[in-house]
Amino acid sequence: MSNHNIAGVIGSGTMGRGIAQIAATAGWQVVVYDNNTAAIEDSKSKLQKVLNRLVEKGKIDSSKQSNILNNITYASEIKGLADCSLVIEAIVENPEIKRSVFEELDRNVSKECIIASNTSSLSIASLASAVSIPERFIGIHFFNPVPLMKLAEIIPGIQTSQETTQTAKSIIDSWGKLTVMAKDTPGFIVNRVARPFYGEALRIYDEGIADMPTIDWAMKEIGGFRMGPFELMDFIGNDINYTVTETVFNAFFGDPRYRPSFTQKRMMEAGLLGRKTGKGYYDYSEGSQKPEPDTDEMHGHMIVDRIVAMLINEAADALHFGIASRDDIDIAMTTGVNYPKGLLKWADEIGIDRCVSLLDNLFNRYHEERYRCSPLLRDMVTEHSNFYQEESVNS
Numbered sequence: 057m058s059n060h061n062i063a064g065v066i067g068s069g070t071m072g073r074g075i076a077q078i079a080a081t082a083g084w085q086v087v088v089y090d091n092n093t094a095a096i097e098d099s100k101s102k103l104q105k106v107l108n109r110l111v112e113k114g115k116i117d118s119s120k121q122s123n124i125l126n127n128i129t130y131a132s133e134i135k136g137l138a139d140c141s142l143v144i145e146a147i148v149e150n151p152e153i154k155r156s157v158f159e160e161l162d163r164n165v166s167k168e169c170i171i172a173s174n175t176s177s178l179s180i181a182s183l184a185s186a187v188s189i190p191e192r193f194i195g196i197h198f199f200n201p202v203p204l205m206k207l208a209e210i211i212p213g214i215q216t217s218q219e220t221t222q223t224a225k226s227i228i229d230s231w232g233k234l235t236v237m238a239k240d241t242p243g244f245i246v247n248r249v250a251r252p253f254y255g256e257a258l259r260i261y262d263e264g265i266a267d268m269p270t271i272d273w274a275m276k277e278i279g280g281f282r283m284g285p286f287e288l289m290d291f292i293g294n295d296i297n298y299t300v301t302e303t304v305f306n307a308f309f310g311d312p313r314y315r316p317s318f319t320q321k322r323m324m325e326a327g328l329l330g331r332k333t334g335k336g337y338y339d340y341s342e343g344s345q346k347p348e349p350d351t352d353e354m355h356g357h358m359i360v361d362r363i364v365a366m367l368i369n370e371a372a373d374a375l376h377f378g379i380a381s382r383d384d385i386d387i388a389m390t391t392g393v394n395y396p397k398g399l400l401k402w403a404d405e406i407g408i409d410r411c412v413s414l415l416d417n418l419f420n421r422y423h424e425e426r427y428r429c430s431p432l433l434r435d436m437v438t439e440h441s442n443f444y445q446e447e448s449v450n451s
Contacts, residue, residue, distance in 0.1 A: 061085060061141065062084065062085045062087065063076075063084050063085070063086050063140060063144065064086075064087045064088075064089060064136075064140035064144070064165075065079070065086060065087070065089070065143070065146060066089050066090075066134075066137075066143065066145040066147055066161070067089075067090060067145065067146040068088050068089075068092075068098070068099035068130070069099070069146065069147075071198065072088060072090070072099070072146040072147075073099050073102060073103055073106075074201055074202025074203050075144055075146055075198060075202055076103070076128055077103060077106065077107075077202070077203050078233070079231055080123075080124045080125075080127035080128045081124050081231075081232075082230060084231075085127055086127055086128045086129070087128075087129050087130070087136055087137055087140060088128060088130050089130075089131045089132070089136055089137055090132065091133075091134075092132075093132050096130045096132065103125075104125070106203070107121045107124060107125065108121075134157075134160050134161055134164050135164050137161065137165060138164055138165060138166075140165060140169055141169055141170065142170045142224070142227060143161060143169060143170070143171050143172065144172045144173070144174055144196055145157060145158070145161075145171075145172065145173045146174040146198075149177065149178065149299075149303075151178055154173060154175070154178070154186075155183060155186040156186075158171060158173075158183060158187050158193075159187070162186070162188050168192075169192065170220055170224055171187055171193050171194075172193070172195065173193075173194075173195055173196070174195075174198055175195060175197065176197055176243075176244075176247055176300065177243055177244075177247055177303045177304060177307070179213075179307075180193070180211050180240040181214050181215060183213075184213040184215050190216070192216075192217070193213060193216060193220070194213070194216050194220055195209070195211030195212070195213070195238075196208060196209075196210060196211075196224060196228060197211065197244060199246070199392050205392070206233060206234045206391045207234055207235075207236065207246070207387070208228050208233040208235050208236075209235075209236055209237075209238045209245055209388065210224060210225050210228065210236070210238070211238045211244055212237075212240065221237075236380060236384035236387055237381070237384060238379060238384070239377075239378060239379045239380065241377070242303070242304045242307030242308055243300070243307075244379075245374060245379060245380050245384065245389075245392070246389065246392040248304060248374060248379070249370045249371050249385065249388070249389060250389070250393050251301060251304060251314050251370065252313075252363060252366035252367050252369075252370055253281075253285055253367060253393075254285050254297060254301065254320075255301065255313075255314065255315070255316075255317065255366075256362060256363045256366045257275070257284075257285035257286065257363060258319055258320055259317065260362065260363075261286075261319065262318070266350070266355065266359055267347070267349075267350070268284075268286040268337050268338070269286075269347045269349040270349040270355070270359070271284060271285060271286065271359055272349065273349035273350075273351060273356065274356035274357075274359040274360050275359070275360060277351075277356065278356045278357060278359075278360045279363070280396035280397075281394075281395065281396060282394050282396075286336075286337040286338070287338070289330065289336065290330030290336035290338055291331055292330070293330050293332055294320055294323045294324045294328065294329045294330055297320070298316060298320045298323075301316045301317075312424060312425045312426040313370075313425070313428075315426065323336060361414055362414070362418065364399075364402065365411055365414040365415055365418075366415075366427075368399050368400070368403045368406070368433075369411070369415055369429060369430050371386075371399035371400055372403065372433050373430040373432070375400065375432060376430055376432035382444075385399070386398025386399065386401055400443040400444070401444060403443060404442045404443050408436045408437055408442065411433055412437050415428075415429040416429060
């Protein structure tokens with residue numbers, strides 16, 4: 057049996073199921089491996105439900121539905137993945153567990169098979185070292201829910217070959233995803249650049265500058281974001297959001313820019329995780345009233361300026377350190393986390409000099425490394441340049 061266009065997915069949970077669905081929809085044969093047979097049964101019925109809903113909504117017809125289902129088979133032993141040309145792992149974010157799965161997988165697939173991890177924050181280089189041919193290992197980070205989110209981050213490790221990178225990218229493109237290339241650094245693009253959206257909002261709250269409803273109101277009404285930071289943390293789950301922040305903080309050797317908040321840590325410790333537990337920053341129980349925000353425009357602008365300046369600084373630093381290209385950073389933030397506009401484009405609109413003075417004012421007030429301005433932004437002020445040159449009008 058030729059292993060062309062057979063994809064393996066390790067893990068039948070939400071991410072694994074989503075990846076299997078998009079690959080099968082694109083006409084690939086998919087083998088989903090999970091050593092937990094109950095999880096496989098659960099995954100099958102959930103996928104069936106999802107596809108039934110798509111048929112009801114008229115997004116696909118019933119013949120397309122049966123095609124998708126016929127393209128997916130399940131295996132409870134790893135040797136079921138033997139014929140795959142690409143295997144994507146989507147299991148728990150635990151490096152030891154992942155590495156042991158990769159070691160076992162390595163013995164069961166062909167030498168040509170590309171092995172990928174859907175990790176959101178672990179080192180690709182470290183995971184790649186678990187396989188005998190690390191050149192064929194790569195990070196492919198999808199966003200949840202996979203069938204709806206356009207973005208996928210492609211992350212070559214330092215061992216990954218050029219050929220593996222190009223093949224992986226073209227496969228994921230052919231599955232209808234918008235791919236961006238990222239360097240193997242903590243959080244890649246999205247989870248790194250998005251940290252201040254949560255961190256700075258928590259900091260403003262911790263200092264008593266504004267309460268949660270006010271910060272959320274400002275970011276939505278004035279900033280144009282779809283959800284406020286506290287609503288979004290409640291939606292994601294405080295356990296998940298806190299863990300990503302802590303992972304990124306530790307992975308950056310304790311850089312204060314990513315320092316987690318005690319407020320969020322206490323929420324997690326108390327089990328107030330957000331919507332899934334019925335209580336987080338807000339109360340989701342029946343009949344509970346959401347507190348009213350203070351809708352003072354000037355105060356609102358100050359909140360938005362501070363959080364957006366920190367986000368822009370993070371995006372500028374990602375570009376400065378070659379984490380990704382200008383376009384990929386802006387595409388990643390608008391499609392991966394639905395920001396109202398690309399942060400580098402936004403910087404041009406606000407004015408690079410204004411971004412720098414917002415950051416310098418914060419730094420001068422706090423004298424914390426957290427508020428250091430990216431050298432790239434400073435250089436651009438000196439050079440009177442913008443991120444998008446062609447659109448700047450010479451005055």
